Amino acid sequence: MTAAEFVVVANRLPVDRVVAPDGEESWRTSPGGLVAALEPVMKTVDGAWVGWAGQADLELEPFEANGIRLIPIALSEQEVEEYYEGFANDTIWPLYHDVIAPPQFHREWWEAYVAVNHRFAEAAASAVAQGGTVWVHDYQLQLVPEMVRTLRPDVTIGYFHHIPFPAHGLYAQLPWRDQVLRGLLGADVIGFQRAQDATYFLAAVRRRLQHPVKGSLVEVPGEEGSRRVLAKAFPISIDTAPYLELIQKPEVRARAAEIRKSLGDPKRILLGVDRLDYTKGIRHRIKAYGELLTEGRLSVEDVTFIQVASPSRERVDAYVHLRDEIELAVSRINGDFDTMVHTAIRYLHQGFPREEMVALYLAADVMLVTALRDGMNLVAKEYIATRADNRGVLVLSEFTGAADELRQAIRVNPHDIEGLKDAIMTAVEMEPAEQSRRMRSLRKRVLEHDVKVWSSSFLDALADVRAQRS
Template sequence: MPEEENSKAARHHGHSDFVVVSNRLPVDRDSTDNSDGGWRRSPGGLVTALAPVMAAHEGAWVGWHGAPDEVLEPFHHDNMDLIPVPLSAEEVELYYEGFSNSTLWPLYHDVIAPPEFHRTWWDAYRTVNKRFAQAAAGAAALNATVWVQDYQLQLVPRYLRQLRPDLRIGFFNHIPFPPQEIFAQLPWRQNIIEGLLDADLIGFQRASDAANFLRSARRFVGAGVKSAQIQVKDGDGKVVHIARAAAFPISIDVAQIQELAASKDVIARSRQIRQELGNPKTILLGVDRLDYTKGITHRLKAYGELLNDGVLTVADASMIQVASPSRENVETYKQLRDEVEGMVGRINGQYDTIQNTAVRYLHHSYPVEEMVALYLAADVMLVTALRDGMNLVAKEYVAARGDNTGALVLSEFTGAADQLKSAILVNPHDIDGLKSAILRAVNLSPVEAARRMRTMRRQILSHDVQRWSREFLSTLETEAVPV
């Protein structure tokens, strides 16, 4: 970097050598406990993966703190400097509920629901992304590493590069990246690609997502693409930057799940769950956010038909469906909740007995201890997403099954299907095929179940979320070599 640019950046840099930028800060307000400033660390693999890096590098985390129309000063929590980015209620509606979750989310998930394109949403998205970039630029030390997370912030790399050309910038897309034929629908497709290309490394869940991005970069901005490297050129055709795109499949905190699965309290709770359901022969489990990408209605339809066919009965089989609340202000999510609850009501009304319930539907979020107890109680895990960047629930279920029992029915449209090839893979759109897969899982012999689970566990145990962050960051720190 030229010396004058270096000195310019030096006048504006902060003190953090490693900065994470994400839509949300890694903390939640805790109204029950003010011992740590009224905040507690958020659950989730991303926080777990990055906490050691933050501690080692005087790290800062830039994100929204969750309350609209409130401005907070930066604060320190759990070995991290936290930089709150304020959002107004209108920006939450336009940038987050609008452009992020009613334009990009359905577009990037194969238009399972129709995306909406509104210029006011796009304007808010640009405004908010610029604000996040400014906060990150102010926190980062000279020549620091900045890791931007997910689809809500795809313009941040470009704004950040303009503000701080000294930085090394990574971006990770946690959701799928669509084929160019679908991405082409986005009116601002060129802006998004250009925003991402100012990162040094752009990470995706699957190799197919990285390939989709490379094709879009070539088509929509005319970038030169060779061996997963993208040459960014100025108006005169001179190469001014080289970005790289590759797959880095995210994983889970394996140690935490294993520790909980071995806990006496969690094991006792799993037995209690079975008893509360009347000790059925088979418990089937679905755990999802209430989202139209998760294939919950397909799963319920298949299960209801199996009951109607008489090959499963409520005396022998019971389904637990956890559907945690999600984006409840977005109209498509309200409609989905009505549809799911209607299906559950019809199935239970038709097949329940005094002693047995066909579907135990739980529209709540649960702590990880309860989730692991459910994993231990479940004989069959049903992951039937229509499109999913990864699906960590599938990996958590496998990590919890230390005795190599249980069966995983897994949609081939999840990123997890690339790693968990010994699951019973299924196309959830094929209801007859889904029914067959469920029956196969229910009737799997202990020998075959153990063989499949051992293979999946080997993969999960050797590829945890800490390995994911190490591999991404080590790749980011290496220089791109022109090819």
């Protein structure tokens, strides 16, 4: 495989392996924000994508799928357990999400994280052309930028952090805090979802490493003099085109009408769409909705709540407990309030193709995004993109990155159950003219600042670095 001018490094490849009953193997595009964000970019450049195929002990040669060159990284069962389920998802994820769940610190997990990051870095260094660009993504690979720089000082390196970065008081708990900062500072440009995240990162660099920081620039000392690293917010978005296309399809619109009918044609449908994760505030919105039913402020004849919770990290204990807790809460509310015709909560622990999601967005009058902490939350933007009639209401947690941009949403503190209940009632009772005023503004923001604008702004920043260096 020839060297690529542009190499993406992410924990997962942008495709999932599918084995048919007859044993035939194929690859389909993965769901998820990162793939949706980068696939359009990858098809316009001489690029390659380094990532894990999602299955332990799977050794694969580089191959091509959907017009993208793919370089698979093999992980053993133990590495999946220690690097991915352990350090990435039971240490970094909870720590960076404000310790909503307690992070676990294990030295063997850290050692696996270092070893796996090195394997990714070596693959990227081998794949990239002389003077090319490497773009590393997310918290699973925070050490890769520095490792690539050591192996290939000729290339330009970007890193984008898709999840929040914590305040220093929390970050300082990490035993390997300085090593992670140095790993990230191997990049020329470090992107965050929110200005607040960049500020927290720069504060950690100043306090822990004592590097000079001026505005968004860090002076990183080196043997051949210092170099400047840019660390700032580049809020990610969605590729709006598929959503605008799908909402025009008669079969998708018919499916939306069918969903409403199957729920007994309630006056209002509330919708939540999340990975099953303790950061998403699913318990909080279920509690708020249940109390509104108990108090008689809502009735199941008038208002139905659909909660899509796609499976996530099912081998991590915290997620197993969360699923049990949510399913118990749902069954209690349904037991108390369901009628023969109407269901209080339609709970769906499964993922759906984009067409079905768009039908759900079209059917929903109110979108509930009540994350306790979220880097961005692209579901909020997907919902807005489908609302071509300028109807519908977004209830949005102030602790999401999206809250910085989507200012016409009804903003909530999801920890305040009374405030969340009032916000739901405001959304349910909002007049069409007010819905239209708010949604028109939200759609303008999402359609004008789509994923192409996001990727272009980040890649332009990398190009500026390259130009300064040459």
